[in-house]
Amino acid sequence: MARRLPPKDVVVVGLGWSGSIIANELCEEGLDVVALERGPWRDTASHFNIGYAPDELRYNSRQELMLHPAQLTVTARNDPSQTALPMRQFGSFHPGNGVGGAGVHWAGITWRFSPIDFRLRSHYTERYGAAAIPESMTIQDWGTSYEEMEPFYDRFEYLAGISGKAGNLDGQIQAGGNPFEGARRRDYPNPPMMQTFGPTLFAETAEKMGYKPFPIPSALLSRSYVNPLGIAMGQCTYCGFCTNYGCANYSKASAQTAVLPVLMRKENFELRTLCEVLRVNLDSTGRRATGVTYVDSSGEEWEQPAELVVLCAFMLDNVRLMLLSGIGKPYDHRTGEGAIGRNFCYQMANQVIGYFDPKAYNFNNFIGGGATGTAIDEFNNDNFDHGPLGFLGGGSTRCAPIGAEPISKRPTRPGSPTWGSGWKKAMAETYLSNLSVGCEASSYADRNNFLDLDPTYTDRLGRPLMRITFDFPENDVRMSAYVTKKVAEIVRAMGAQQILENPRTRPWSVVPYQSTHVVGGTAMGLDPKTSAVNPYLQSWDVPNLFTVGANVFPQNSGFNPTGTVGALSFKAADAIRTRYLKSPGPLVQV
Amino acid sequence: MRAAAAIPAIVLLLATTGPSKADSLSFETIEKGRYLAVVGDCVACHTQPGGQPFAGGLPLPTPFGTIYAPNITPDRETGIGDWTDDEFVATMHEGLGRDGAHLYPAMPYPAYTKATRDDALAIRAYLATIAPVKHAVVANQLPFPFGMRLNMRVWNLLNFTPGRFQPDPGKSAQWNRGAYLAQGLAHCGSCHTPKTFLGADKDDRYLQGAVLQDWLAPDITPDSRKGIGAWSEDEIVQYLRTGANAWSVASGPMAEEITNSSSHMTGDDLHAIAAYLKDSGAPTSEGSSERVAESDPQFTAGQAIYKDSCAACHLDSGAGAAQLFPRLAGSAIVQSDDPTTLIRMVLQGSRGAGTGDAPTSPAMPGLGWRLADDEVASVVTYIRNAWGNAAPAATAREVSDLRDRLR
Numbered sequence: 001m002a003r004r005l006p007p008k009d010v011v012v013v014g015l016g017w018s019g020s021i022i023a024n025e026l027c028e029e030g031l032d033v034v035a036l037e038r039g040p041w042r043d044t045a046s047h048f049n050i051g052y053a054p055d056e057l058r059y060n061s062r063q064e065l066m067l068h069p070a071q072l073t074v075t076a077r078n079d080p081s082q083t084a085l086p087m088r089q090f091g092s093f094h095p096g097n098g099v100g101g102a103g104v105h106w107a108g109i110t111w112r113f114s115p116i117d118f119r120l121r122s123h124y125t126e127r128y129g130a131a132a133i134p135e136s137m138t139i140q141d142w143g144t145s146y147e148e149m150e151p152f153y154d155r156f157e158y159l160a161g162i163s164g165k166a167g168n169l170d171g172q173i174q175a176g177g178n179p180f181e182g183a184r185r186r187d188y189p190n191p192p193m194m195q196t197f198g199p200t201l202f203a204e205t206a207e208k209m210g211y212k213p214f215p216i217p218s219a220l221l222s223r224s225y226v227n228p229l230g231i232a233m234g235q236c237t238y239c240g241f242c243t244n245y246g247c248a249n250y251s252k253a254s255a256q257t258a259v260l261p262v263l264m265r266k267e268n269f270e271l272r273t274l275c276e277v278l279r280v281n282l283d284s285t286g287r288r289a290t291g292v293t294y295v296d297s298s299g300e301e302w303e304q305p306a307e308l309v310v311l312c313a314f315m316l317d318n319v320r321l322m323l324l325s326g327i328g329k330p331y332d333h334r335t336g337e338g339a340i341g342r343n344f345c346y347q348m349a350n351q352v353i354g355y356f357d358p359k360a361y362n363f364n365n366f367i368g369g370g371a372t373g374t375a376i377d378e379f380n381n382d383n384f385d386h387g388p389l390g391f392l393g394g395g396s397t398r399c400a401p402i403g404a405e406p407i408s409k410r411p412t413r414p415g416s417p418t419w420g421s422g423w424k425k426a427m428a429e430t431y432l433s434n435l436s437v438g439c440e441a442s443s444y445a446d447r448n449n450f451l452d453l454d455p456t457y458t459d460r461l462g463r464p465l466m467r468i469t470f471d472f473p474e475n476d477v478r479m480s481a482y483v484t485k486k487v488a489e490i491v492r493a494m495g496a497q498q499i500l501e502n503p504r505t506r507p508w509s510v511v512p513y514q515s516t517h518v519v520g521g522t523a524m525g526l527d528p529k530t531s532a533v534n535p536y537l538q539s540w541d542v543p544n545l546f547t548v549g550a551n552v553f554p555q556n557s558g559f560n561p562t563g564t565v566g567a568l569s570f571k572a573a574d575a576i577r578t579r580y581l582k583s584p585g586p587l588v589q590v
Numbered sequence: 591m592r593a594a595a596a597i598p599a600i601v602l603l604l605a606t607t608g609p610s611k612a613d614s615l616s617f618e619t620i621e622k623g624r625y626l627a628v629v630g631d632c633v634a635c636h637t638q639p640g641g642q643p644f645a646g647g648l649p650l651p652t653p654f655g656t657i658y659a660p661n662i663t664p665d666r667e668t669g670i671g672d673w674t675d676d677e678f679v680a681t682m683h684e685g686l687g688r689d690g691a692h693l694y695p696a697m698p699y700p701a702y703t704k705a706t707r708d709d710a711l712a713i714r715a716y717l718a719t720i721a722p723v724k725h726a727v728v729a730n731q732l733p734f735p736f737g738m739r740l741n742m743r744v745w746n747l748l749n750f751t752p753g754r755f756q757p758d759p760g761k762s763a764q765w766n767r768g769a770y771l772a773q774g775l776a777h778c779g780s781c782h783t784p785k786t787f788l789g790a791d792k793d794d795r796y797l798q799g800a801v802l803q804d805w806l807a808p809d810i811t812p813d814s815r816k817g818i819g820a821w822s823e824d825e826i827v828q829y830l831r832t833g834a835n836a837w838s839v840a841s842g843p844m845a846e847e848i849t850n851s852s853s854h855m856t857g858d859d860l861h862a863i864a865a866y867l868k869d870s871g872a873p874t875s876e877g878s879s880e881r882v883a884e885s886d887p888q889f890t891a892g893q894a895i896y897k898d899s900c901a902a903c904h905l906d907s908g909a910g911a912a913q914l915f916p917r918l919a920g921s922a923i924v925q926s927d928d929p930t931t932l933i934r935m936v937l938q939g940s941r942g943a944g945t946g947d948a949p950t951s952p953a954m955p956g957l958g959w960r961l962a963d964d965e966v967a968s969v970v971t972y973i974r975n976a977w978g979n980a981a982p983a984a985t986a987r988e989v990s991d992l993r994d995r996l997r
Contacts, residue, residue, distance in 0.1 A: 045941055045953025050902060051960045224911035232834075232913040232950040237902045249902050250914060250952060261949040 002293045002301035008034045008270075011292050011306035013277045013321065016101020017562065018548040018569040019312030020255035021159070024229075024263045025573035026308075029581065032268050034304065036294050038071075038276035038313075039098030043256050048246035056405045060244045065105045066090060067097040067314070074316060075454045078471040078507045080333055086457050086465060092509065093516040094244070095314040099273060100255045102314060102516055103562065107243040107370025107402060108219035108252050110162045111559035112153045112567070114381050115146035115182040120555065123382065124392055132392065134475060138336075138343055138445040139392075140554045143526035143535035146182040149567055152574070156566030157188055157217075160253035161225040161233050164188040164217030178214045180377040193222045193236065198363040198435045199374040202399035205494045211376040216398055217563070218371035219253035229262045240403025242370030252370075272296075278461065280309055280325040280545060289545045295461065307584075308544050308576070312569075315551035319451050319521035320466045328522075328532050328541045331450050333469070339532040339540075340522055341451040344470060345556045347517035348395060348441035348480045348504045352487045354496030355413045358433040361495070365404035365432065373400030379483045380558040381442065391478035395441025395558035397487055404431065414500055437491050439483045440515070441504075443556040446473040451521045471508050480504045517561050519553035526588070534588040536575035537568060543586045548572045614675075614715035623716025626709055629859070630702070630775040631851035632717075635659040645669075645723040650696045651803060653789050657696045660729045665722035675711055682710040684752055685742070692742030695750075695789060704755040704774030749790030761869075768866025771859060776851070778863075781807035781843065797870060799926055804995055805842045806931035808923040812868055815980070816922050819868075826864035827857070833943025834913040837921065839952060842931070845943035853945045881980040882971055888983055892972025895965055899957055900973075908977040914952050919977035929984040932970045933992050936961065963989040 009031040012019045023033050042048075042065075058064050067090065075084035096102035116123040119141045124133055133139065156162075166187040167177025192215030195203070203213035220236040227233065234250040242252055250257050263269055274297040281290045281303065291305035311318040322328055322340050331341035356363075375398035377383055386392055403409075411434045412418075416426035449471070453464035472480075484503035491499055504514075525531030528540040533552055539545040548569050550561045557564075579587050613619055627633070636659045638647035646661035664671035670678065673688055680686040685699035693699060702710070755774055757766040772778045783791045784800040799809035799816070811817040818826065821837060828835040830852040833845060840848050852860065882889050897906070904910045908919035918924050923931055934940070937958035944951030958966070963986040970989075974981035 045939070045955060049955035049957075050899065051955065051957055224914060226913065230947065230949055232911070232948070232952065234903060234911050234914050239902065248955070250950075261944060261951055265944065265946070265949055 002303040004303045004305065007291070007305035007307070008032050009306065010034070010308045010310060011036065011304050012310045012312055013292060014038070014101060014311070014313030014317070015099050015255065015271060016096060016312065016314075017103040017255055017566055019101070019310070020259040020263055021156075021566065021569035022310050022312055022548060022573050023269060024259055024266075025570070025577060027263065027266045027269045029577050030268065034270045034272065034306075036275045036277055036292065036304070037099050037271065037273045039067075039096075039273065041099050041271075041273045042104065042246065043099075043260070044246070044248065044250055048248045050248035053246055053248035054239060054241035056407045059105075059246075060405060060408055063090065063094065063244070065096060065098065065244070065246060067095040070460075071097065072459050072465075074466045074468055075457050076468040076470070076510050078469075080448060080469055083456075084454055084467045084469070087510050091511045092514050093518050094513070095316065095516065099260070099271070103254045104246050104256065105244050106219075106254075106516075106562060107560070109371040109400070109560045110157065110160065110164075110217045110219045110563040110566075111396070112149075112181060112184070113146070113557045113559055113564050114180065116382050117557045118142040118145050118149065127382065128387060128392075132386075136447045137392075137473065137475060138447050138530075140343070140445070140523065140525055140530055142524055142554055143531065144524070144571075149564075149571065150182065150185065152567040152570040153563065154185060155570045156563060159227055159229070159258050160219050160566065161190055161221045161227055161258070162188050162217050162219055162253070163190040163193050163222035165192050165215055167214060176214060178375070178377050179212050180380065180383045188217060190222050190225055193218050193220060193369070193372050194238070195374060196238075196364060196367050196372065196401060198365070198401050199372065199399045201435075201494050202437060202490070203374040206374075206376050206490055209490060209493060211378050213374050213376050216371050216373045216375050216400055218369070219562075220247075220369045220371050221251050221253070227258055229259065231258060231261050233257050236369055238367050238369050238372060240366050240368045240405070243402050275302075277313075277321060278324075278463070280311075280321060280327060280542075282325065282327070282542065286326065287542060289542050308546070308580075310572070311545070311547035312549060315518060315521065315549045316451070316466050318547045318549050318551045320453070322522060322532065322539075322547070323453050324463055327539060327545065330452060333448055333450050336447055337529070339528065339530060342530065342532075343445035343520040343523050343554050344449050344451045344468065344518070345443040345445050345520045345553070346470065346472075346508070347443050347515050347519075347556050348472065348476050349514045350395065350439040350441055350480045350484045350487070350504050351436055351502040352438075352484060352491045353411070353434055353436045353500040353502070354491040354494060355430060355498040355500070356433045356435065356496050358429045362432045363401065363435050365401045365409070365434070368401035368403045370402045371400065372402070373398050375399075379439065379486050389478075389482060391475045391482065393442035393444055393476065393479045393558065395439040395479075395483050397437065397439045397483070397490075399435065399437045401435070413498055435491070435494070435496070437487050439487050440517075440558065440560060441476070441480060441483055442558040443476055443519070444473060445520065445555040449473070472504060472506050477504065477506055515560075517550070517556060519550040519556045519561060522547060522551045523554040524552040525554060528590055534586075536579065536587045537572040538575070538580070538587050540586075540590075544584065546572050546576065614711065614718070619712050619715045620719055622709075623712035623714065626705075626775055627713050627716055628851055628854045629771060630713065630777070631847060632662065632713070634846060634850050635696075636662050642721075642723040642725065644717065644720060645725040646727040647725060652694065652696050653785075654694070657694055658727050658729050659696075660727050661723065661725045662717055663720055663723045663725075664718050665724050668724050668726040669722055670717070671722055675714060678714045679707055679710050682713075683707075685746065685750065692746060694742065695745075698777040698780045700750050700791065701774055701777035701780055703752045704770065706754060709775070745788060745790070749786070749788060762865070764862045764865050765869060767859065768862035768864070769870070772863050772866050772870075776863065778810065782810050797867075799928070801928050801930050803843065804930060804934060804992060806923065806926055806928050807843070808926050808931070810867055811870060813922075816925055816927070818922055820920060823861065823864040823868055826867060827860045830855070830860050830863065831857075831945070832948035833945050834948040834950070836912045836917065838916045838923070839913065839942035841940035841942045841954070845941070848943045849945065853947070880982070882975040882983050884975075886971075886983075888968045888971045889975060891965070892968035892970070893976070895961065895969040896972050896976075899961070900969065908973070913948055913950060918973050919979065921979075924974055925979050925981040927982065929970050929974065929981070929988065930992065932973065933966060933984060933989050934996065936966050936970060937989070937993055938996055958993060963993065
């Protein structure tokens with residue numbers, strides 16, 4: 001029996017990027033906020049010691065910052081006819097665990113989604129006709145617009161100190177930036193990062209081919225910076241240990257480096273770590289959340305009553321908590337009805353590796369960072385004519401050497417020996433002279449890709465695991481093949497002697513890492529039949545429940561998701577501060 | 591009950607008070623006393639971790655043994671509730687306990703003696719308003735012969751000059767206000783002035799830096815190399831108010847001082863202290879000390895370690911980053927004669943002050959687990975002699991000794 005605690009104004013579930021932003025904003029409003037985090041406390045000084053922060057065995061091989069299956073896992077299958085099995089080791093994606101969430105171990109690439117993303121179905125229908133959208137492709141509009149999102153993107157970029165170059169200032173295209181981006185009111189707070197040889201060669205080659213290269217917007221700071229909360233951040237050292245690692249230099253924006261020093265000082269904020277929320281509690285009408293029940297590290301159950309519940313956990317856990325709590329109608333792929341679990345999407349991670357003459361090319365790939373690099377956007381979203389191509393969508397093409405760690409980065413040319421002295425020789429020749437160019441591409445919703453509760457497997461507390469039913473839709477596979485060919489043209493023009501093309505193909509496998517850009521499941525939108533939350537990220541069914549995370553994306557764009565998650569955090573906080581608190585209740589009537 | 595207990599204390603206080611210009615019950619007096627108690631940072635010593643404010647019990651290590659700060663809440667049995675004003679003032683001005691026994695100078699009465707009677711009584715008036723806490727503290731648990739308070743009479747004869755602050759008519763009112771605070775209630779010299787073997791201030795080396803509790807309280811004279819002569823008045827104020835400026839980030843006991851005390855002081859008072867520190871007598875250590883040569887093996891070894899373990903934050907140039915990574919090039923604390931704080935930082939790390947105006951609270955990670963004694967000594971020697979810095983070499987023995995003490 002859970003023991004009941006004194007009530008709070010707000011309970012925030014999960015203290016990563018979105019949880020910390022929401023908590024800080026609501027504390028500013030004077031509310032009494034408690035955050036419950038299932039993992040441990042971590043901060044830069046105590047846990048990302050420069051002497052061991054770049055420990056590849058510890059953080060990459062053994063995944064110290066990530067969720068481990070012993071605590072919680074998911075089941076997965078490719079289609080509804082199969083029986084899903086539990087992931088015994090997280091491979092394809094890596095949910096974070098602990099304060100800062102996945103925002104601790106992220107790479108730092110920070111995009112804005114493009115204006116068409118927010119009205120995707122409308123846009124494609126207008127440009128290519130309704131028939132161009134396959135019957136099973138359940139892409140939809142977000143119920144918001146780029147113009148509405150712009151101020152919130154701006155706030156996130158200034159909070160995190162993003163380093164980049166504007167491509168479109170108030171409608172004026174800026175040389176050196178991304179000409180396809182939506183209009184922004186002002187430039188990034190910090191100038192772009194420096195570029196190593198690989199991204200420089202990529203940009204020069206792309207420009208000669210008529211493309212418009214630009215520096216990747218980066219949450220690794222190009223210079224020391226004090227953000228609007230007064231928190232100082234350091235200058236990136238290009239050490240090459242971002243993805244999978246915490247940053248020892250205060251240079252990678254995260255909840256730790258950009259929010260928590262201020263939030264943790266607030267007297268109206270309380271954090272409880274190692275507390276895993278079991279469910280959202282509802283009153284007898286099922287229309288009002290009364291708080292949450294959680295279990296602490298001793299196995300004690302506690303009920304935390306609250307006026308407002310904000311789910312800010314990893315996207316899979318937000319969806320699962322809504323399913324476990326009986327909020328909204330679970331999605332049924334056979335009928336297409338129900339919004340909770342609908343439109344689960346991923347990201348099409350495509351790659352071309354170029355093998356260059358070792359005598360002439362030395363890319364020093366160990367210098368870099370998760371977001372160092374240059375990009376082009378010609379093959380992203382609807383920046384090119386899809387009319388004759390037979391698919392929709394695209395991706396951001398970028399040359400971003402994230403580092404070349406000593407254990408896992410052992411590149412050899414295709415056809416090289418796989419062991420012994422021949423392998424060693426091939427590895428030594430290739431380590432400095434290979435270069436990868438990726439295309440992180442859109443993932444469009446399909447009616448047979450969804451999330452629900454597993455009928456067989458449970459977690460350590462007896463709750464059903466989340467079940468992922470997912471495979472890459474035909475549309476996305478075609479798109480991947482196309483953009484990968486385009487990327488290969490550039491890599492060839494850069495001077496590669498040999499090329500390896502890795503377009504994403506079916507079936508989706510849970511084993512190799514692709515990205516942690518899983519999205520959807522509780523889409524935002526204007527129609528309660530196809531969305532779980534309204535454009536203010538408020539539950540249609542339980543108006544005192546909001547959820548923030550990539551779970552509200554109706555589908556994924558050809559961009560990394562974190563910039564949009566950060567912007568949505570400010571959007572939800574703004575809605576609560578300026579609308580909900582004045583008149584608690586549904587913010588959108590249908 | 592608490593309120594009821596406080597009332598007799600106040601009544602008694604009124605009944606026995608000598609003539610005073612201020613009314614001890616007026617808002618102005620109590621508010622002034624609250625502020626001056628912050629300036630004096632009374633709460634820092636008179637509160638134990640997790641304890642009630644001012645209820646005492648904090649162990650204070652001194653060269654002679656450990657002293658326990660007493661309870662100064664208005665509790666009549668275990669606090670100072672039934673003290674007279676004169677008894678309180680005698681403590682502040684003469685270092686006398688209630689029974690006439692001599693206190694140990696862990697209580698900074700050699701500084702507080704500069705405070706006016708009115709200011710002392712304002713603090714008294716404020717302390718009478720806080721909740722009384724019943725908490726008995728045995729202050730003196732020193733071993734013989736230091737436990738004999740009679741010794742302090744001799745100590746005082748040798749080392750203590752009672753007397754109020756005397757303004758210098760040749761200086762501005764601002765300078766005099768700064769001097770009054772810095773020499774008196776703010777008791778800067780208690781940490782920053784070197785001590786004799788008897789624990790008394792070496793007056794001829796006022797504010798030239800001293801080691802206590804294995805921290806170096808650095809030279810804060812206007813000396814341009816070892817002191818803070820290079821800091822502008824505004825930079826001193828920024829440091830005292832926020833804990834961080836372009837030169838440094840406060841850590842250790844100074845971080846506590848800033849958090850508890852100077853971050854709550856008025857801008858006028860901080861500027862006054864800064865003006866005083868910028869002009870507090872002739873810097874005596876001007877001129878460079880002998881420099882360890884760049885060809886010295888310790889220097890070259892230290893340079894390699896610096897590149898590997900330090901340069902990511904403090905940069906190759908030693909410039910650091912404002913409010914985040916303290917500047918090492920030209921830093922006073924780096925070039926102090928005594929390398930204790932530097933060695934300590936490398937061994938153990940430290941968290942910087944976090945204040946409302948500078949909330950980052952960055953920290954230096956400890957590297958003692960991966961650097962041997964001679965490596966720590968080398969990197970410290972390098973830092974003390976790179977970029978135009980000049981200071982004596984650190985030795986592996988110093989590192990080893992400090993490592994033992996910090997264990």
